[in-house]
Amino acid sequence: MGQIKLSKVSKRFGDVEVIPPLDLTIADGEFTVFVGPSGCGKSTLLRLIAGLEDITSGSIQIDGTDTTDVPPAKRGLAMVFQSYALYPHMSVRKNIAFPMRMAGVPAQEQDRRIAAAAEALNLTDYLDRRPGQLSGGQRQRVAIGRAIVREPQAFLFDEPLSNLDAALRVGMRMEISELHKKLQTTMIYVTHDQVEAMTMADKIVVLRAGVIEQVGSPLDLYHTPCNEFVAGFIGSPKMNLIKGAEAQKHGVATIGIRPEHVEVSSTAGLWHGTVGVAEHLGSDTFLHIHGVAGCDPMTVRVDGELPVKHGDEIYLTPQNDKLHKFDGQGLRVD
Amino acid sequence: MARAVSQRRKILFTVAAWSVGVLIFFPILWTILTSFKTEAQAIADPPIFLGFDWTLENYSAVLERSNYGRFLWNSIIIAGGSTLLGILVAVPAAWSMAFVPSKRTKDILLWMLSTKMLPAVGVLYPIYLLCIHLGVLDSKIALVFILMLINLPIIVWMLYTYFKEIPSEILEAARMDGATLKEELLYVLTPMAIPGIASTILLNVILAWNEAFWTLNLTAAKAAPLTAFIASYSSPEGLFYAKLSAASTMAIAPILILGWFSQKQLVSGLTFGAVK
Numbered sequence: 126m127g128q129i130k131l132s133k134v135s136k137r138f139g140d141v142e143v144i145p146p147l148d149l150t151i152a153d154g155e156f157t158v159f160v161g162p163s164g165c166g167k168s169t170l171l172r173l174i175a176g177l178e179d180i181t182s183g184s185i186q187i188d189g190t191d192t193t194d195v196p197p198a199k200r201g202l203a204m205v206f207q208s209y210a211l212y213p214h215m216s217v218r219k220n221i222a223f224p225m226r227m228a229g230v231p232a233q234e235q236d237r238r239i240a241a242a243a244e245a246l247n248l249t250d251y252l253d254r255r256p257g258q259l260s261g262g263q264r265q266r267v268a269i270g271r272a273i274v275r276e277p278q279a280f281l282f283d284e285p286l287s288n289l290d291a292a293l294r295v296g297m298r299m300e301i302s303e304l305h306k307k308l309q310t311t312m313i314y315v316t317h318d319q320v321e322a323m324t325m326a327d328k329i330v331v332l333r334a335g336v337i338e339q340v341g342s343p344l345d346l347y348h349t350p351c352n353e354f355v356a357g358f359i360g361s362p363k364m365n366l367i368k369g370a371e372a373q374k375h376g377v378a379t380i381g382i383r384p385e386h387v388e389v390s391s392t393a394g395l396w397h398g399t400v401g402v403a404e405h406l407g408s409d410t411f412l413h414i415h416g417v418a419g420c421d422p423m424t425v426r427v428d429g430e431l432p433v434k435h436g437d438e439i440y441l442t443p444q445n446d447k448l449h450k451f452d453g454q455g456l457r458v459d
Numbered sequence: 460m461a462r463a464v465s466q467r468r469k470i471l472f473t474v475a476a477w478s479v480g481v482l483i484f485f486p487i488l489w490t491i492l493t494s495f496k497t498e499a500q501a502i503a504d505p506p507i508f509l510g511f512d513w514t515l516e517n518y519s520a521v522l523e524r525s526n527y528g529r530f531l532w533n534s535i536i537i538a539g540g541s542t543l544l545g546i547l548v549a550v551p552a553a554w555s556m557a558f559v560p561s562k563r564t565k566d567i568l569l570w571m572l573s574t575k576m577l578p579a580v581g582v583l584y585p586i587y588l589l590c591i592h593l594g595v596l597d598s599k600i601a602l603v604f605i606l607m608l609i610n611l612p613i614i615v616w617m618l619y620t621y622f623k624e625i626p627s628e629i630l631e632a633a634r635m636d637g638a639t640l641k642e643e644l645l646y647v648l649t650p651m652a653i654p655g656i657a658s659t660i661l662l663n664v665i666l667a668w669n670e671a672f673w674t675l676n677l678t679a680a681k682a683a684p685l686t687a688f689i690a691s692y693s694s695p696e697g698l699f700y701a702k703l704s705a706a707s708t709m710a711i712a713p714i715l716i717l718g719w720f721s722q723k724q725l726v727s728g729l730t731f732g733a734v735k
Binding site: 175177196197198199202203204206207208210211212213214223224227228271275 | 628629634635636650
């Protein structure tokens, strides 16, 4: 059981309001990702839920119980930190055992849970090593193991993969997703990487300057972003936003089209431009096209086999049903 | 070619380093050598380096004349006591400055350090009077307190630097894992800071042991430590270099041995954060 409900939660550091009052409900068993650019308050929000920071006003309920004034340890939450935050002077076994030792779990039960967690996380051979003797990925597994053995109501992850190299990151992403499928426990995951958000989340919360911009499933956000910010933030490469005369034809201030929703042709099309950089990924090629009015450069995703190179003249036509329209305030118009 | 140059540089640096080392250590070496000479050989011109008649007569003379044991005991109490007291005050101070800093934390640290720049003699008179009024002149307890206060800025600074190096996320993890403040200090912070606390203690013992200004000015017979013991041998009865050297050797020997055995710890403590 791990429903988390924030009501009118706000946070000030001195005179700076980092999070204006916000409401949010995270359902039991849900994998929720907080995503946003650096400094958007996503980590602060997680720390408020954890109890590592005091909220300035509002209340936090976990499973219907008001935990606003409950210390972190008593909230039934486990946290995995960006820096892993392992205890360097303890062996892996003792690290994993630490929360159970603090809670007074009987030794036999401790051993049983440690063995189970080590088995699940491939750490059995490393239990007697110190964190300093482990690789980054192994350290992160120990941190997760330390969280699992507490059998918490919810897991909190604070950018857990950003210290790992790219290949390892993809692997750990899968492992955390699988862990969630297996445990069915509520997880809140903070990241600035929208790919992590899209691939892992049941529900994404997009934050900017402490304000929730949109809450929805990954595909909701992809298909119907509620404003220009979400439109530009979710999706890779970014959505092209076109202002000026082209947008006015549709009666709005800005139109948006994703790189994968633009048809290219060497002979005819709605827009015309010159290929700047062509990024060949093999399966796909990303073209950065200069000279399109209102959007320079425009990014277009084409088949990897298409023979295009720097300096080629090219014609572009957006798929009309995939156009996104935004008004002068940047809000979505349907 | 490149290798030959680097080999030559290596030799050059080794020679230079040893020269500096010998230069620094020479006065101590000379003192120790002189302590084994007769008074006549001690002032011989030209000086005799090793070819003298080795004798222990200075040591027996010094031990006969003064109660070395009592001076040693006073030194141990004053250096040890002021260090322990200082650590007790400084650990919570450094902890709060490192982990719950306020806007003024940096200012407080700088201000504390600035007190070290005050010439000690400037406050000698008030402190002397204070000791008289409190009836603690020539007592160990007064020196324990004064030396503790004098070295406190350094202890706090060193511990603060150490604690700063401990990532606060680890302490937060402990808090999330259910550790109370006491358990957090006991099981997480202290074990991680033990090398830092140890080298701080060591440095402070050395500083307090060598402190001469206050120990000489505020003690007479009862509480006098080894600094006073040495001073009593450079006296108006004429200079007895060999005996003075024997007394000095006996005074510095304990701390020299302590420093020798813990030099690795001490160096890592003083350069902590700078190299790593």
